[in-house]
């Protein structure tokens with residue numbers, strides 16, 4: 066790795082943090098707005114039966130969510146610099162060559178990464194729901210009972226640090242191709258938006274039921290915001306099912 070980076074240059078570091086914050090925050094804004102526009106304006110009639118709530122959300126809620134998300138963008142921007150430092154100094158197990166590992170490892174590493182992130186978040190999430198802990202930071206995310214696309218990045222700064230810290234830590238122990246890692250980042254954005262948008266976009270029918278049994282979507286995460294003590298997972302229902310924290314429509 067031979068990237069010319071001077072991490073001792075404070076001006077350069079500030080420039081790097083500001084640039085990464087800008088990219089991360091605008092990724093969120095552009096993707097959220099596009100998603101919302103697609104399903105609530107363009108395809109509104111086609112998806113109206115899939116809307117999880119009929120109530121129109123207030124502008125006040127959107128503003129608060131974007132405010133917290135802007136702070137989340139700054140934190141992810143700062144953590145991205147730490148990540149970049151580790152990457153360019155070859156501390157991480159991120160690799161660029163396809164010859165280093167077999168092709169079959171690429172999809173495995175993506176699933177493994179998502180599963181480990183899901184595991185990390187499930188238990189951190191359970192901890193943040195403890196009554197003594199909850200009010201200090203996770204409460205910010207739960208202020209949105211009926212969620213919107215903008216809720217997807219709306220967290221208290223401490224929770225954002227907790228979430229962002231996973232990335233520089235996991236790449237120290239998990240070998241992953243750079244493209245696989247970028248795929249994970251894209252999936253994270255897509256999944257967070259889908260799960261908070263307030264519209265179920267996953268298929269129905271036999272395949273849809275099977276898919277939603279294992280993969281978390283809008284209906285699943287919506288129950289976390291409306292019923293509170295269920296459905297803590299991030300991508301997969303695995304931990305909720307194993308720990309019996311999954312909301313069951315008939316029995317709860």
Ligand SMILES: [Zn+2]
Pocket residue numbers: 190194203207289
């Ligand atoms: Zn929660």
Ligand SMILES: [Zn+2]
Pocket residue numbers: 206212216261286290
């Ligand atoms: Zn949420």
